[in-house]
Amino acid sequence: MLWYKAWRESQARFLLSAGTIAGLCVAFVVFHREGAPVADHAQTYAEYIWRIVYKGYLRELFVLLALLLGVGGLLRERDYGTAPFTLALPVSRWHLLAVRAAVGIVEVTILSLLPAVILPALSPLMGEVYPWSQAWQFGLLWSIGGAFLFSMGFLASIFFAGEYTAAVVAVLAMLSYSVAVELPVVERYVPDVHDLMSGVGMPYFRLDTYHLVGPLPWTTLGGLLLLVGSSFALAGRLTQRQDF
């Protein structure tokens, strides 16, 4: 039943996020002729989708939503006054945390796969084609990038209790990270999750066709997943020591 609790606590945020992403995907496809971004050349449909979805607005929105889905947990419950009820249950704090993390990861994965389903399914109805393989590969990149962003929000919630404080801190942390990974000295060692998700400047992405080509960066993706796991482990250790 802890799954049910974790789901109910994130349900509104998740459904709102899913509705927004799905709605925007539909709108981007349906109104693709009117809504094409300005470019100095004739834009292919693949370029349009990449610019508006995978590199553009939707990815930025996804980043924010994944961060916000990570916010919550026992510190927020302490603020609401429900932490004593939760902690009196015969379950460990690790268990509580693990279930919340697992539910969050599933939700982020669903959000990241929404464009992967909607774009290739809807495009033919509008007389366009967007390859399923491209959409699913981007979906995979978004899932792992989203898990990383989710873990940032998750970790911020271990330190900050306020309903908005943790969210603001998570966003600030993400902005700081985004600036830091642009620095040459950092760029070499820390992957830029934004570029990883959009393919910008990546060897597996071709800017002339706007398609993913060649093998995905499995080592980097594995490293990111390791970071996600480490963040959850750190959150668990810190939660274990906290007073409620």
Added chain:
Amino acid sequence: MPHSLVIETHELSKRYGSFEAVRSLNLRVSGQRITGFLGRNGAGKSTTIKMLLGMTHPTSGTGTILGQPIDDNKANREARRQIAYVGEDKQLYGYMTVEQLVRFTKSFYADWLPDIEKRLLKQYQLPLDRKVKALSKGMRTKLALLLAFARRPELLILDEPSEGLDPVSMEELLQTLVSAAADGTAVFFSSHQIAEVERVAEQVCMLDHGNLVADLSLDHMRQEYRRITAGFRSEPSPERFHIPGVQHMHARGRQVTFVATQNAETVVALVRSMEPVSVEVTPISLREVFLETVKEGT
């Protein structure tokens, strides 16, 4: 096999920065009886309960609950299977309905009693389909009590359980506590309501400024505790009243008032031998003992 001691702490302390919430607490709570936990606001009652349930880590000292060490997470979790707890705030998951919260809670306990659940739902008139956040404070308290009472735990810990309850519900609560204890459940409850503690508790622990200032049996208090007021012709020396069993002494001019906590007859005889003008011996209530005790600690 029920534990003879359900709670035991040894020099248990909790410090928040420079503030000492609980100081070297040595608490012993017996099984299968009702123990009241009295103290003013901020006395350290809730902090003590939270340490016992593993929510807050002690700064120093040790303790056991149902025989399990409170600082061992796994052992404490096992103990919590046999403990029902109603917290101070009675805040429950507002996004769930009453029915969902009952279903959620019972999934964690093997000792859930569906018949009691049904009876209490009816008795408390809790609307199953209403969201918890839409319940009044009194209804929320009733729901929190239902979640604790619809089980047969070995230990029931209640932190200010009557807060927000109307007199009828409070009466029902006290009856439930008495019948839970009769069924073999140890009840440990903190309260500001001294009258309700006095009505149902068999043992009372008093906490003041984080210190345990009294641990007394109410039967013993009723039988042995006496307030003695003696008037003298001239102002008596307070040293003369340093008698074993004499506490809370106040001298005002030629009148001395104190509480005899044991051998009241012997103490009265001793006072009479001092040739007083008058001696008055009256029983003392828990309220008076509490006020005298915390006044001294101030």
